[in-house]
Amino acid sequence: xxxxxxxxTGFVGKAVLAEALQRGYEVTAIARNPKTDIENSRLAxxxxxxxxxxxLTEALKGHDAVVNSFNAGWTNPDLYxxxxxxxxxxxxxxxxxxxxxxxVVGGAGSLYIAxxxxxxxxxxxxAEWKAGATAARDYLxxxxxxxxxxWTFLSPxxxxxxxxxxxxxxxxxxxxxxxxxxxxxxxxxxxAVAILDELENNQFVKRRFTVGY
Numbered sequence: 001x002x003x004x005x006x007x008x009t010g011f012v013g014k015a016v017l018a019e020a021l022q023r024g025y026e027v028t029a030i031a032r033n034p035k036t037d038i039e040n041s042r043l044a045x046x047x048x049x050x051x052x053x054x055x056l057t058e059a060l061k062g063h064d065a066v067v068n069s070f071n072a073g074w075t076n077p078d079l080y081x082x083x084x085x086x087x088x089x090x091x092x093x094x095x096x097x098x099x100x101x102x103x104v105v106g107g108a109g110s111l112y113i114a115x116x117x118x119x120x121x122x123x124x125x126x127a128e129w130k131a132g133a134t135a136a137r138d139y140l141x142x143x144x145x146x147x148x149x150x151w152t153f154l155s156p157x158x159x160x161x162x163x164x165x166x167x168x169x170x171x172x173x174x175x176x177x178x179x180x181x182x183x184x185x186x187x188x189x190x191x192a193v194a195i196l197d198e199l200e201n202n203q204f205v206k207r208r209f210t211v212g213y
Contacts, residue, residue, distance in 0.1 A: 001199070002026045004060050004099070006050060006090060007069035009036065012105050012156070015192035016067055017043075019165075023196060030059050050086045053093045060097035065199050066090070069105040074132060083135035088142065095148055102151045103199060108158045108184070109133030110140050111176050111210060119158065119176075140208060152198055153208040156191050163187025169194055169211045171203075177212035184212045 003020055007013040008029035017038065020027050026042045034045040048059040050070055060066055068090045072082035087104070094102045109120030109129070119125060120133040140153050158176055169190050170177050176184035186194075194211040198204060 001065060002028070002063045003199075004028045004030055004063040004066045005069070006030050006066065007071060007105075008034065010069055010071050012160075012188060012191060013069040015188045016069060016195055019189070019192035019196050025196075028059070028063065030056070051082075051089050053089050053096065056089060056093035057096040060093055060099055063097070063099050065101035065103065066094045066099055067103050067105070067195060067199075072132070072135075074128075079131045080135045083132060084139055084142075087135075087139045091143060091146065091149070091151075100148075100150050101199065102149050103195060104139075104143060104151065104153045105195070106140055106153050106155050106208075107133045107136035108155050108160075108176070108210070110137035110208075111155055111158070112174050113176065146206075150202070150205045152204045152206075154191075154195060154198070154204075155208060155210040157184045157186040157210065157212040159183060159185035160188055160191060161185065163189060165189035165193060167193050169213060172210045172212070173204075173208065175210075177210055179213055184210075186212050 003025045005027055008017045021040050028044045028046050030046045030048050032049050046059045048056045070086050072079050111119050113119050120137055143151055178184050
């Protein structure tokens, strides 16, 4: 599979890159300033601005799937608007490039923790993550209207952390996948496993899903 990875230098993107190369994928890492310490004959670096649809379209052409792990920057004062703008640009460029498969790494904030109550709207949700989580939640509602692409939106576990790759996880849809301690967690390494598994198995096409132990 030829995979275009947007956000390859980020927390999630680095894990996805490592997992994809381990599986034998050809990966194009796309960023405004792409750089990585990884040397692999199946890895290519391409420069593109995610806000420039035409430029991004050219970078995405010829791939089998696009993984969007774009982050507009947690300290960005206009994080909400830039996240929406960037995500919509990636969605449009994917279509223009003729790539049908798009997997978006969103946030856990849109998961329902009670009937009609999403995590991002709960009193305990950290204020410093509110803008990014709200943007991801609102973008989920935007991509749900997408008809041309075989899209998938992945909400990571509430507690996403560095760890080890076990290759074992459970899936859910709109609610957290709690363990017996009422924790919803997963390592970023196993999140990457779930992302690549979904691209290979297509279990949640035109749907949102979440993962956890």
